[in-house]
Amino acid sequence: MSDHVDGPRSIGDPPADVTDLFAFTSPENPARTVLAVCVFPSAGEDAVFSNAIDYSIAVRRVVVAGVGAAAKFQPGDAEIRFSFRFEVLKRDTAGKAVQRGVCTLPGGLKLSLTVNDEQGASTPEGEIRVFAGLRSDPFYLAWDIGKLERLPNLLQHDNALCMVVELDTRRVLDPAKGSLFGAIAETVPIPQPPGHLGYPAPRIDWVGRPEQTNMRFNNPAMPGIVDLRDLWNQQTPFAIPKALQPLFLQRLKDSFAVWDGLDGKTDWTPEALAANANVFLDDFLVFDVAKPITDQSHLEIEKSTLYGRPYQTGGGRTIDANVIDILLTWLVNHDREFLQGGATGATKPGTKVFPYFATPNLELQTVAESIELAAAADEVWSVVGRFSLDWHPLVARTTVTGAGIGQVRRLTTLTGGEVVERLEAVDTAKRSYRYTMMSGVAASRYVGKLEVTPKSSGSVVDWRVEFLASDQPDVLVRGRVSALVKTGLGSLKDRFAPRSGLQATAVAQ
Amino acid sequence: MVELDHPSPCATDGEIAAVNLESARRGAWGRFARDPRLPGAAEAVVDHERLAAQFLGDLDALDRLESLASQFALVDDSFRAALVKAEVASTVHRFDDARGHLTRAARLGGPRETIERHSLTIDQACGVELDAVLAARRRLASASDRLEDLVPLGAVLADLERFDEAGAVYQQALDSYDGISPFPLAWVCFQLGMLWGELVPVPDPDRAALWYQRAIAYLPGYVKARVHLAEIYASQGQTGEAEELLLPARSSPDPEVPWRLADVLRAQGKLDEAETQLDAARRGFDELLGKYLLAFADHAAEFYAGSGNDHPRALQLARANVANRPTRRAVKQAEAIRRNR
Numbered sequence A: 001m002s003d004h005v006d007g008p009r010s011i012g013d014p015p016a017d018v019t020d021l022f023a024f025t026s027p028e029n030p031a032r033t034v035l036a037v038c039v040f041p042s043a044g045e046d047a048v049f050s051n052a053i054d055y056s057i058a059v060r061r062v063v064v065a066g067v068g069a070a071a072k073f074q075p076g077d078a079e080i081r082f083s084f085r086f087e088v089l090k091r092d093t094a095g096k097a098v099q100r101g102v103c104t105l106p107g108g109l110k111l112s113l114t115v116n117d118e119q120g121a122s123t124p125e126g127e128i129r130v131f132a133g134l135r136s137d138p139f140y141l142a143w144d145i146g147k148l149e150r151l152p153n154l155l156q157h158d159n160a161l162c163m164v165v166e167l168d169t170r171r172v173l174d175p176a177k178g179s180l181f182g183a184i185a186e187t188v189p190i191p192q193p194p195g196h197l198g199y200p201a202p203r204i205d206w207v208g209r210p211e212q213t214n215m216r217f218n219n220p221a222m223p224g225i226v227d228l229r230d231l232w233n234q235q236t237p238f239a240i241p242k243a244l245q246p247l248f249l250q251r252l253k254d255s256f257a258v259w260d261g262l263d264g265k266t267d268w269t270p271e272a273l274a275a276n277a278n279v280f281l282d283d284f285l286v287f288d289v290a291k292p293i294t295d296q297s298h299l300e301i302e303k304s305t306l307y308g309r310p311y312q313t314g315g316g317r318t319i320d321a322n323v324i325d326i327l328l329t330w331l332v333n334h335d336r337e338f339l340q341g342g343a344t345g346a347t348k349p350g351t352k353v354f355p356y357f358a359t360p361n362l363e364l365q366t367v368a369e370s371i372e373l374a375a376a377a378d379e380v381w382s383v384v385g386r387f388s389l390d391w392h393p394l395v396a397r398t399t400v401t402g403a404g405i406g407q408v409r410r411l412t413t414l415t416g417g418e419v420v421e422r423l424e425a426v427d428t429a430k431r432s433y434r435y436t437m438m439s440g441v442a443a444s445r446y447v448g449k450l451e452v453t454p455k456s457s458g459s460v461v462d463w464r465v466e467f468l469a470s471d472q473p474d475v476l477v478r479g480r481v482s483a484l485v486k487t488g489l490g491s492l493k494d495r496f497a498p499r500s501g502l503q504a505t506a507v508a509q
Numbered sequence B: 001m002v003e004l005d006h007p008s009p010c011a012t013d014g015e016i017a018a019v020n021l022e023s024a025r026r027g028a029w030g031r032f033a034r035d036p037r038l039p040g041a042a043e044a045v046v047d048h049e050r051l052a053a054q055f056l057g058d059l060d061a062l063d064r065l066e067s068l069a070s071q072f073a074l075v076d077d078s079f080r081a082a083l084v085k086a087e088v089a090s091t092v093h094r095f096d097d098a099r100g101h102l103t104r105a106a107r108l109g110g111p112r113e114t115i116e117r118h119s120l121t122i123d124q125a126c127g128v129e130l131d132a133v134l135a136a137r138r139r140l141a142s143a144s145d146r147l148e149d150l151v152p153l154g155a156v157l158a159d160l161e162r163f164d165e166a167g168a169v170y171q172q173a174l175d176s177y178d179g180i181s182p183f184p185l186a187w188v189c190f191q192l193g194m195l196w197g198e199l200v201p202v203p204d205p206d207r208a209a210l211w212y213q214r215a216i217a218y219l220p221g222y223v224k225a226r227v228h229l230a231e232i233y234a235s236q237g238q239t240g241e242a243e244e245l246l247l248p249a250r251s252s253p254d255p256e257v258p259w260r261l262a263d264v265l266r267a268q269g270k271l272d273e274a275e276t277q278l279d280a281a282r283r284g285f286d287e288l289l290g291k292y293l294l295a296f297a298d299h300a301a302e303f304y305a306g307s308g309n310d311h312p313r314a315l316q317l318a319r320a321n322v323a324n325r326p327t328r329r330a331v332k333q334a335e336a337i338r339r340n341r
Helices: A169-173 A212-217 A229-233 A245-261 A268-282 A300-307 A323-333 A377-384 A474-495 B013-033 B041-056 B061-077 B078-090 B093-109 B112-126 B130-144 B147-159 B161-178 B184-201 B204-217 B223-235 B240-249 B255-265 B270-307 B311-324 B328-339
Strands: A018-025 A032-037 A053-066 A072-075 A081-084 A101-105 A110-114 A127-137 A159-168 A180-189 A203-206 A285-288 A363-375 A395-399 A408-413 A420-429 A432-439 A443-457 A458-469 A502-509
Touching: A018 A180, A018 A285, A032 A053, A032 A072, A032 A180, A072 A101, A072 A180, A072 A268, A081 A127, A101 A395, A110 A127, A159 A169, A169 A268, A212 A229, A212 A245, A212 A377, A245 A268, A245 A323, A268 A300, A268 B147, A285 A300, A323 B013, A363 A474, A377 A443, A377 A458, A395 B061, A395 B270, A420 B061, A432 B061, A443 B013, A458 A474, A474 B161, B013 B041, B041 B061, B041 B078, B041 B184, B041 B223, B061 B078, B061 B270, B078 B093, B078 B112, B078 B161, B093 B112, B112 B147, B130 B147, B147 B184, B161 B184, B184 B204, B184 B223, B204 B223, B223 B240, B223 B255, B240 B255, B255 B270, B270 B311, B270 B328, B311 B328
Parallel strands: none
Antiparallel strands: A018 A032, A032 A159, A053 A072, A053 A081, A053 A180, A081 A101, A101 A110, A127 A159, A180 A203, A180 A285, A363 A458, A363 A502, A395 A408, A408 A420, A420 A432, A432 A443, A443 A458
8 A cells, every 4th residue: 555564674663664755836835845755554643753763855856868668767866855853752741742853954954843743843934844743644545456346445544644844946946957856755774873783774665656565566466476575675765776676677567567457458568568667667756846736647747758748747746646546547557547446535635734734533532322210320230330231232242351440341242243341440339430442343542431320219321432433434433332322221221211212412522 | 791792773762662552553453443354454453462462561462362363253264364363372372272273274275384484483382393493493594684583593592491592693683683663672682681580590680680671771661571670670689679660560461560569569578568469460360360371371370389379279370381381491380389389
């Protein structure tokens, strides 16, 4: 998925795993260009950057060195580099963890920033502005790509850690010297003290165009192939060693041939396919700051050059660009017909204002239901206070392990699902208990509280669950939780005479 | 202590790594909940939960793993579910079950290399055909020269009581590491602490302490390293230092924390507090043994043979451990408990 989890070596270090690179014109100001990189696939709400990594975006001027079958983009040697480093966590006055960092700009100026501060940090004259923090993952993939079957967005509700650099195009990139650029992003361990390894630690991950590793090298439709991703990730961007180029080029050719045949039709000639592989071997995100970069312009520069005609757009990659479908269409049917996946956008679209990446998906949901019963509170508590939840009509089987605080109930529902929950607190005087969900519901920070309070000669049962939906749409998770709570309380009507109807509230907070 | 003169590889700060592990763990569960059959989703949960259990003392991870295996089996009847079941069974030391799941995975066309690696891990854990295990471990380690393959090689050498070779291999693992995750580094340091502090015929507690300290420096939340280091401090009369190490680990459900804390408090003359901690340790072991007898039999045997003060139960547990995994260490433990009856 894009470059999400793209090599065995980066899997153990999620903040080192580069997911996506972007280059686009600022929606706020067309005279400014935005470069951005995201890391840490499926980052949770507390995710932070590693303090042991140099996170960089590097840009080089590029020229079109060949067209048609000889298509080639030649990068120059001079590099414009933006590097982020982050510190260990510190506590603010309220005890909350805070992470600070520094972005080193071309020329060596350093901008200090606080992670998740949406204002970011600017140079004194405002020519460069930077941001780093958790955002809604803008990438979307809605295919079983190995089988070309449409699916819902597989990254729905995901977040990623993003670093954004917005710059004055004229002053920083100087397009008068050439407006075509290639960009890469990389994660490299901060150099070690002398003595360890005896050589510089290899880079962990890098990306140019989306999907070099997960779709082009490690084609899911080619089971059993040797995984080249770690080897590729450790190479130096803009300078793949000549000795390794044949290996990578052959894999691209093989992979592209498989992509071409995936729909049962052959749309690529061997010559065109080889030229395409040559272009993709030089892996950097190509963009032209003198031309319009739109949601549709991704790969247009490469395609036009391969067709032997002048390119019309600025290529690049916007936040909302449908890069998977653009790439799949190109590889599978050579742009014969657009392959639209099962989603038309990410969880949240990009925004028009800095830092352009949408806020992370953190909305805490609450389901709260209550019922009034004619039975006395103690009588009701003697049933619903049983942590096993054996009174619940949707629970087919329940086992409780342990005793007291910390005991765990494993609920098998009538539909065959299993939910595991842990008792966190009991207050028998107040007839209440609190629990957390350990597994079985697509949510985090899941806390439930059940309480029975006296009311006149009867009682009220309140059941409240708070959670953060993870990966599934809020509405689906809330529906499931709500059904569990509502059905449970509703069943008490049969067991104890109701004083009045069910009073239910489902609140999104 | 030549090896301690070597510089420590740099790594992500341990607090950041722990926060991000939890973050990634939740993310993995989220992906699994969205579509349990998603390639790699269940396997990622296993990886993260095992890390949480091993390094953060989060023993609730075992319950979650059991839940994962049964949920996954409901929706997947391929070799993947069998492999996940094997991983989970192996994690809680139900090795016979794990072998059965591996056989099923092989029958369903599971990848041979994965199954062979898993079988090797089980053989090593059970002390079965260690010479063959050693040969296989050597092959894997020399092919990759990676920490992930070198540490199990070091461990099998230690099992065979070739301690100096084991130490050299662990050091090689440290030297070869080129990543930035502190988990593997803390793991090697812990292994070296165990090697010099517990496995060699004449333990060197000072040397072991340095390695445990290094493990904790990489990963402050490494509960097992804290417990082992506290044990050394306590044995040297440094009860204040031992207490300081254990207090931050009290939120872990690992009963070794209250057990060692009880020992420290007793040494400090705080008998009532010690008794409270001892009760907590008993409850903790009871709960864990009720669910995962084989996984905790050896530690619980040590507890009941000592502070837990229940020799018959200690012997019973030690024998259960030997029956499950007849390693040299397990046999020695059972013998020692039997002799002290």
